[in-house]
Amino acid sequence: MKIHLTSVFVDDQAKALQFYTEVLGFVKKHDVPVGEKDRWLTVVSPDEPGGIELLLEPAGHPAVKSYRDALTEDGIPLAQFAVDDVRGEYERMRDLGVRFTQEPLDMGPVTTAVFDDTCGNLIQIATLPQ
The missing domain is CATH 3.10.180.10 (2,3-Dihydroxybiphenyl 1,2-Dioxygenase, domain 1)
Incomplete structure (x- = not known):
């Protein structure tokens, strides 16, 4: 599967x-x-x-609004995308006007950042250990 x-x-x-x-x-x-x-x-x-x-x-769907609102209010990303370099993507996307709710943050072996996708969701990007 x-x-x-x-x-x-x-x-x-x-x-x-x-x-x-x-x-x-x-x-x-x-x-x-x-x-x-x-x-x-x-x-x-x-x-x-x-x-x-x-x-x-x-x-x-009627349940979507309350679900997304609750996640956004708590700062919880709906999805996570892997990138090679969170800091580089952060800079590139910020220069394009993307609004980040969390700047790059080192969390042990993982670096993450969270942005607003302009469509109602928070999305996390992460550089995972190699």
Whole structure:
């Protein structure tokens, strides 16, 4: 068994696609209309185009708002992405106007930072031990 797909709830799929591709550097994999306004919209790492897909899922379900609000209020990231250099990514993304809620922080062998994805979520980036 392996993870094939995971998701983040987003307020606006078009805005999310722009952020996740143009700022974070992911690549669009699937974009299929579902219903009148929603899409089955996934992105992948350009380094692993056949790897795990991230679904940019519409946040329309009634439970999503209270769930995300509680996580954000407590400063808890919804997801974590691995990067080679947290400090370098922090600088690059900050220069693009990304708002961070946690600057790079060394936590033993792991360095993390947390940013607002502009779509209703806090996302953590981490450099993991090699």
